[in-house]
Amino acid sequence: MTAPYSGRCACGQITLTIAGETLGTRQCWCRQCQKIAAGGPTHNAVFRSEDVEVQGVLATAAWTAASGNTLTFSFCPSCGTQVYGQSSARMHLKTVRFGVIDEPHGLKPQMVIWTADAPEWAVIDPALERFEGQPPNPAPAPKD
Numbered sequence: 001m002t003a004p005y006s007g008r009c010a011c012g013q014i015t016l017t018i019a020g021e022t023l024g025t026r027q028c029w030c031r032q033c034q035k036i037a038a039g040g041p042t043h044n045a046v047f048r049s050e051d052v053e054v055q056g057v058l059a060t061a062a063w064t065a066a067s068g069n070t071l072t073f074s075f076c077p078s079c080g081t082q083v084y085g086q087s088s089a090r091m092h093l094k095t096v097r098f099g100v101i102d103e104p105h106g107l108k109p110q111m112v113i114w115t116a117d118a119p120e121w122a123v124i125d126p127a128l129e130r131f132e133g134q135p136p137n138p139a140p141a142p143k144d
């Protein structure tokens with residue numbers, strides 16, 4: 001599959017369309033992801049914020065990351081499906097959860113990040129590029 005992508009939460013109250021291609025895909029083992037993914041990693045595709053259009057009203061929760069940036073997680077208030085995450089340092093990007101994108105989307109993780117936080121039983125594909133923590137930013141903010 002290529003763009004545009006479509007998506008929906010488990011209950012259908014939230015739908016989305018993504019007009020552009022991903023800037024990169026990641027499997028993330030950070031502790032916050034393990035909390036929202038029931039103990040496993042999250043799987044995410046980074047898109048330009050302007051390419052992601054959501055229909056329906058999202059609920060949000062925010063954390064302060066070790067970097068001092070605020071991470072905001074948007075999810076369906078009715079069924080709890082995680083839709084995307086966003087960092088206050090990178091508002092031009094939205095990190096969309098694979099699970100909310102309609103199949104067959106053809107996306108798969110290109111790298112594994114925050115491996116330092118992964119539990120000892122985690123099985124990590126040795127073919128994927130690895131980062132112990134945060135990887136380089138896939139797309140710098142446009143200069144103004």
Ligand SMILES: [Zn+2]
Nearest residue numbers: 009011076079
């Ligand atoms: Zn829902």
Ligand SMILES: [Zn+2]
Nearest residue numbers: 028029030033
């Ligand atoms: Zn994470």
